Amino acid sequence: MTRISILDHDRCQPKKCNYMCIEYCPGVRMEEDTITIDPKTKKPIMSEELCSGCGICTNRCPFHAISIINLPEALEDPIHRYGQNQFELFGLPTIREGSVVGLLGPNGIGKSTIIRILSGELKPNLGNYEDEISWDDIISYFKGNQLQKYFQNISEGNLKAVHKPQMVDLLPKFVKGKVEGLLNSVDQRNKLDSVTHALELDSIMGREIANLSGGELQRVAIAAAVLRDADFYYFDEPTSWLDVRQRLNAVQVIRELADEGKSILVIEHDLAALDAISDYVHILYGQPGGYGVVSQMRGVRVGINTYIGGYLREENVRFRKQAIEFQVRPPSAAVDAEVLAEYSALEKSYDGFKLGVDEGQVQHDEIITAFGPNGIGKTTFAKMLAGVEKPDTGKIQKKVKISYKPQYLVSDYSGTVQEFLYTTAPNYGTNIFKTEIMKPFLLEELLEKKMDELSGGELQRLSVAISLSQDADIYLFDEPTAFLDVEQRLRAARAIRRVTESRNAAAIIVDHDIVFIDYISSRAMVFTGEPGVEGHSTSPMDLRSAMNRFLSEVGITFRRDKETRRPRVNKKDSYLDREQKEKGEYYYLKS
Known part of the structure; x- marks a missing residue:
């Protein structure tokens, strides 16, 4: 089996660890050049030919900068x-x-x-x-x-x-x-x-x-x-x-x-x-x-x-232990769920733009998604609920604690991610933080990185994680999937659901990824109107009704894949597209 050794140069800090990888390497102890020091960078160089794959260096490295990977035998020469x-x-x-x-x-x-x-x-x-x-x-x-x-x-x-x-x-x-x-x-x-x-x-x-x-x-x-x-x-x-x-x-x-x-x-x-x-x-x-x-x-x-x-x-x-499972959530009969927060009809006006929001309630243990065109007022609603903006008319009737992750992520913090977590995450270092937040968002690999060196996806993962670490009644996320890959999106969805349910809280998510919305939603809000001019939002409703309302305005139909149950876009004017539009079922046909 071919073996490769990977060193993360950003995380490797030999001045702090004094080359523990070299100190504990069996090959080095046998006087082999299994690990040497690069005279220019002062970072370790690992010989893939001499490495036995024992994994001691990966376990001893305090910054988790080393990976010894056994490649599948079928792989040929690299490109x-x-x-x-x-x-x-x-x-x-x-x-x-x-x-x-x-x-x-x-x-x-x-x-x-x-x-x-x-x-x-x-x-x-x-x-x-x-x-x-x-x-x-x-x-x-x-x-x-x-x-x-x-x-x-x-x-x-x-x-x-x-x-x-x-x-x-x-x-x-x-x-x-x-x-x-x-x-x-x-x-x-x-x-x-x-x-x-x-x-x-x-x-x-x-x-x-x-x-x-x-x-x-x-x-x-x-x-x-x-x-x-x-x-x-x-x-x-x-x-x-x-x-x-x-x-x-x-x-x-x-x-x-x-x-x-x-x-x-x-x-x-x-x-x-x-x-x-x-x-x-x-x-x-x-x-x-x-x-x-x-x-x-x-x-x-x-x-x-x-x-x-x-x-x-x-x-x-x-390449993954378990398959991703999508669930079809048909409209359920109304139940007297415990209300966590409620708001009256809200209005907010800026120069040339006006937003109206129907009155609604947020219930314990639910995840509400909000979707609609850009420039229609979704972020404005999120800011009003978070207390960042005050509505011109109406009010949040039941005061709750809100943890808010904004749409655009900007950080002027110059220290490391670990230092940032110490100052922003109240439960950082606890077992709960490690299980509920650190692990699903893969934060361990970011701890030694400088905040101003993070990629868009890394900053997004960190921002969602910090929001979830706060003690809150409602977790409010504005476009949490931007820059995240498919795996990271679904891990984030599972983490958000697990945290909200374990804390008897709720989450409201503004996003455009239909597959992510379908995967995570309990209920949904639909924003309609003229972008940049006027917006209107419905009260939270069941996902299928919300999607039918939204997609009917957009003129797009979705079906369910028979094998995986994931949402799929119908080609315009295809047989299924015409059939679903005739029946008024823009999201998926009834089973």
Whole structure:
């Protein structure tokens, strides 16, 4: 069995531990160079050839910076390795003309590395990180494979690729001016009017890019990629910050590229959006930060269901202990549940915008989701309930303690995550914190990281965890799934439900991921109106009624997958789409 050793350089702190990995290594005690010290970085270097795999260094390291990983025997030579004791990628996806291929897997498993390789930004080193690999070597490696011609075209400069990056919030740092100027400058396919209309950008064409919201930046980035003329298009998480309708609009625009014969690769964590956009799927498995393996190509339905099941039958690999289970919650008869909080009809007005909220109640042990278009007042409602904003009319009648996680995460704290937890999490260090919060959100791996160095997903996990650690009656989360992968979203859902039920509390969640909403909701609130002008929210109601009300306005229907019971988007004007609309069942047909 092949073995690799991974060192997390951010967490490794030899000055504090005095090289405990070297001190306790049996190989070093036998005077072998199993672990040595890099003269430049002063970090340990672990020899994978001499390592016996005993695991003593991983257990002794006080900062959990070392991983000794036994790889499956079936793995062949890697496609790329970043360096000694660093991440290793095995395999690349298949590229098909006129098709959208999706990549599905956890963060840190190599998806962005794949896009960088295929877009020509990163030259694959075939595992040889010490020597320069020639294009002839790479082309020869893929001889007889579809990728042979692909890399030959890249090496000769005959292939043009467009890459829509993940972190669209960084766009204002690199692009100045107005939206109209940017999109006009990249419109190589003469489709400016149709693309901007489909992505609902007409109203912001005269706006400065620096003044756009996250969702607006995402749509502008998608438009800028689609308008360019290329052979291959790569989209890294194109639906982040978008509401349900905007996600389906983005799906339509990207699908039209495939209809024109273009090749498209998409990384997406919203399973409903991935299902709607992709023709095929590659599942990535392995150990985040250690190694990633690209599975064989599957049809989109089979691929997503295989991912939910956690078992790759053809490869004989189980990458998750248990399958993800979705439950259909039919409307239940009204019961006299214990009321935790209640509010009268609320109104709040700003310059040019007005929000009205119907009176409602929040019950113990329930999770209420709130969904609707962006700019419709969901965050305003959350702030009124949290006491951050005061309503113009109406009031929160039963005062409760609220723990609030805002939509946009900003941290100016300069210390480590562990230091931050000491000051913000009241029960940090207790067994309850370790079980209910530390473990599901994988915070242990972040403890030694600086707060200002956290990625978007890491900061999101930390923010949700800190909110849950507070002593509160209601836990209020504004878009807690942004930047999280599928596994992290579902772990967060289970943690939120477990904490609210164990504390006899409740949670209110504002989000756009239909699969996440379906997985976690007890009841739901629907926000409707004209974005940026007027919004209105219903009282909490059963999930199916809420979804039917919302989706009927959007004009989208969902069905249940027969195998996994997960929500799936029906293709517009398909037989099921027409049938469900005729029956008024936009979410799923009655069993």
